[in-house]
Amino acid sequence: MDKIKVGIIGAGGYGGCGAIELLIDHPNAEIVALIDKQDLGRPISDLYHHLKGFCDLPLIDADDPECPTDFDVVFFATPDGVGQKMAGAWLEKGVKVIDYSGDFRFNNQEIYKGYAARIGKPQEHASPGLLSQAVYGLAELHRDEIAGSSLVGNPGCFAVSCILGLAPAISYDIIDMGSIVCDAKTGVSGAGKNPSPAFHYPARYDSMNAYKVSGHQHVYEIERELGLIADKDIKITFTPHVVPLCRGILTTIYGQLKEGLDLKKIIEAYHSFYEGETFIRVFGPERAQSSTDVRGSNFCNLSLNVDERTGKLIVVSLIDNLVKGQAGSAVQNLNIMFGLEEGAGLLHPGRYP
Amino acid sequence: MDKIKVGIIGAGGYGGCGAIELLIDHPNAEIVALIDKQDLGRPISDLYHHLKGFCDLPLIDADDPECPTDFDVVFFATPDGVGQKMAGAWLEKGVKVIDYSGDFRFNNQEIYKGYAARIGKPQEHASPGLLSQAVYGLAELHRDEIAGSSLVGNPGCFAVSCILGLAPAISYDIIDMGSIVCDAKTGVSGAGKNPSPAFHYPARYDSMNAYKVSGHQHVYEIERELGLIADKDIKITFTPHVVPLCRGILTTIYGQLKEGLDLKKIIEAYHSFYEGETFIRVFGPERAQSSTDVRGSNFCNLSLNVDERTGKLIVVSLIDNLVKGQAGSAVQNLNIMFGLEEGAGLLHPGRYP
């Protein structure tokens, strides 16, 4: 079989780099072009030296007449607002689209507007007609829809962490749905490649902080997904924090247990919900889960605990924000959309220490 | 006035070092002896090179006949179990005692036993007769008792962070007392000076984890203190995490707001509760608080937020675990016990970056 031809738009950012790292080892896909607006003509390995000899394609403008167009799929590894303007043209050519931003996470113009306001870009969606085709790209919940779709909105990194940690508890009605608190800690790579005062090394190396307390935009997709499972509206409290490491999201999830449930049953429920899943590992409280357990890999590790004294379920949910939280999920979606093995190109354990 | 003569027992650990750093600049106190069981005869500046020329006293065994005894106060900068055996002898000589461990945080043998079991040392207290004299050394809540006491149990670092963040909310009946979640993140210095696999640099530098989920021993003193304020039993959910920085505790505290309260009133309540306090700074949600705001200083910074969507109070509480969470509180207690200015030797801003 011919390899799937992939174009990466926004290739110069961390999200592009992550996709390149995965695709150069992918048995069934190959990168055909790296598209961006900056650093045109420079080989990607000039920006990311470690890629030298592995991928030396130059960055090219999508408007450049020499830019290839014979893709099977394009990744929009771009910020909010780009994919919604450009995806339509690719779809019309028969090219599938996987978008990293919030542009296609909502199949509804109204919810999108709430999200857009939250990220400070209050606007109508540029391609509302596409929203209804878009599928939310969290494979563990929407595998079949992804398989049949040409337009996938890759999920937000915090959302992956929270939704995977909560889905079984919601599905099996384990916790009081009004009691959910998600306290998330992210590494700094989640802020992307562009430098800013808050992520300048001297300001960050020995520093941690909460931010957007009660106001982070990923809440929208978390609540939408949980609501779909529960078949009713759910509101959660979500607080993100930045801690001084590079890769990883650890979300500590709290929910008031329903009566009559014990840890054993809960662990069974989680195992049952995720049965057969390649990238989900479920644990009890038996060991301290660390973000390095999933660093550099596409896994989500969940550890389940019950606080007997207060009757709370406590789920510790771990992902690598740049892999399962971004490029890894994108490649997993690619695999599903093209009928490949879901783990193709993704079965790496990462490196330690 | 003569300077207060201080002896530090367990001087070679981080808690001893922190006390030395503060006391060498203290206008009204001086260090007379550094007592330990290891590194005997070596100047402390051999262990902590930065102290060279500032404090070069040798470490001496308490049993050494040359060990000074003419102290006004001794700090037990020692692990659980040491102070309870040795404090009595000093008190009998008229020397006041400030103990860093859990040995004198509980004025009740029963609560102490629960605590002792939690730390894996299930035992009777070695000096139960002293427990009733012991005062819990959180100055903002027990200033008058500390002033009149000869035996102070310095609070646990997480406890300082949680109690200071919650006391006004409990006192003014702002939140549902059954709904409290404290999600704490600590720097690695909280683990003390002894190396271990979990805190080995390669294992820790890019790693975060939850630990003792629902089982940390500081819960005992937090619940006791909150219960005293509320005049009823309170149970909280408390989850500590280790993140890869050196100094700082950030606790994100969640509680369900009572009806009819808004952020403005809550901010007023906190300002009112802490009026006149030297080391408490209260903020609204206006800026991201960072652990570096209090690094190296004795301050506790509190920022107050309300999640309107879910009706939750969210308090972000910040301290330096080695200062306000340990040696700084000890010196603050010393100042109170001897009638000095409460801020003497403590009014430093720390260093940045």
Next chain:
Amino acid sequence: MDKIKVGIIGAGGYGGCGAIELLIDHPNAEIVALIDKQDLGRPISDLYHHLKGFCDLPLIDADDPECPTDFDVVFFATPDGVGQKMAGAWLEKGVKVIDYSGDFRFNNQEIYKGYAARIGKPQEHASPGLLSQAVYGLAELHRDEIAGSSLVGNPGCFAVSCILGLAPAISYDIIDMGSIVCDAKTGVSGAGKNPSPAFHYPARYDSMNAYKVSGHQHVYEIERELGLIADKDIKITFTPHVVPLCRGILTTIYGQLKEGLDLKKIIEAYHSFYEGETFIRVFGPERAQSSTDVRGSNFCNLSLNVDERTGKLIVVSLIDNLVKGQAGSAVQNLNIMFGLEEGAGLLHPGRYP
């Protein structure tokens, strides 16, 4: 005696912040105004939260009619090119000037032009007439001239480290002057406050690199100072590196030993050269010197080693780049210029860990 009135120009950068931290604890000096071009009207504690309650002066434009002018001394904590334009006006009013940049490190227009070309600003000096008055502000070598001067060019951070490590070896003719290699490693705070791609946390946290190999501008002042001591031209090889820590410069200095010298004599020579110096500590090879030994303090630690196999002197020179390498030297110079105790406001050990 009235306190020395200090104005800080460029107060918002790390160099300004460092001066504020030192001066708020200084017994004989006080900050009167914080001058900058950005963040006008904002209290400095808005930029540096840890200063809240210690220094809340607003940033003010030097051209603002309300800007105080009754200073005894101004610090130009500004980049190259600022002091040389503005210092003259202050000097005419009788205000002494301490400049952090390279603007007044060279009392000679020709050498300055070489330096200026090296930093990418090839230009004539804006106030050549002032150059002859300027004194190089390395107190250990130029104390008397500093005492009599109104215009001091504070030394470069790498230069402090290299010159203090080499001065005795040159003075006592210990090494072959053509053989000197200085291999310097700096923490990231040396890059200043402004974010850039190279110092973005994810790019820096686990990364080290050499830069400006053979082309760093501090070489000029190092060679000039060493040449003054030797009374002949000296050329050195100097390679700076950035390593992922915040504060500290460690320079490993190599020189071919002259015949007949042994380690004991060399140690004596260094002790003799620095006899009576408050801020220099000389050690033999007996222990591993760490950058934390001087972190947060104004000390320079030197450890002396001889490689018997190759006949090389190896000096490990340690400073905190933001203290002895910048603000601490500036305050030390202030003390000397105003006849104060040289250690006034500077005798702090820093904090550990």
Next chain:
Amino acid sequence: MDKIKVGIIGAGGYGGCGAIELLIDHPNAEIVALIDKQDLGRPISDLYHHLKGFCDLPLIDADDPECPTDFDVVFFATPDGVGQKMAGAWLEKGVKVIDYSGDFRFNNQEIYKGYAARIGKPQEHASPGLLSQAVYGLAELHRDEIAGSSLVGNPGCFAVSCILGLAPAISYDIIDMGSIVCDAKTGVSGAGKNPSPAFHYPARYDSMNAYKVSGHQHVYEIERELGLIADKDIKITFTPHVVPLCRGILTTIYGQLKEGLDLKKIIEAYHSFYEGETFIRVFGPERAQSSTDVRGSNFCNLSLNVDERTGKLIVVSLIDNLVKGQAGSAVQNLNIMFGLEEGAGLLHPGRYP
């Protein structure tokens, strides 16, 4: 073809883990047993959680009757002193041996004794008869001997960095052989898995130091290899430093240039020397090389600079100490010993950021 069967002795350390990470992706080799003295019976993925599902083999004692013995090759990922006692028995069974320690880096009992004294284990070699069979496992210099050998002494991490950076300069007689200085900076993973005070996170996170100044044991193999190339004795000055990152060695190498050489010729010489090498990348001074360029990969990056002012060649040599400096070289040697593609299982770029 059947896969090469590999046994790893000392599998629980970082060196074992590194080999496992590489071999689980290796197309022509498979791990048959993980041998150690500790944690017996525990799956390796209990010690290294990221390996879960990739390698869950239990640790087994070599003396356990159930321990497999049908290996084609064993890796001794063990400290000095182990391989020399145990290798002979495996060799007699026809199993090839690759040893990570210094046990088989010297084919001469006298040199070995010097080395052994340096590491504090002054002793006769336990199997002197094997020394003459042992080949030094630096593939770029000894490929043919490795191909024909059953016993390879894998090189020391610093030695790889220094030798690869200097070999062309020695071979082409570019520098004065008496003038060589190697200033090496290593990440903390080089210290191995066992915790110790110097590598405890709070002691290390913002700290750097030189150590074993002029006394590091890797000097022996560096001088031996350079001497073989030069066909005469060479002595170098070598100073290792620890800096607070995890993976990477950056060695800055200085040598006095011979007359008549310019940078262009030197770059040509290096390119010529390493022509056809898979894992060596040669650069001029055009860009700052960072340790992240080779992090997680088996490459050695060399950048070449000339200091025109002092006539010095300055080579910046970069490797990942755990890959090219350890497990990667071991797998490269395995590939050569069994006639596989030299890059088999090793052509990964690492991950960034």
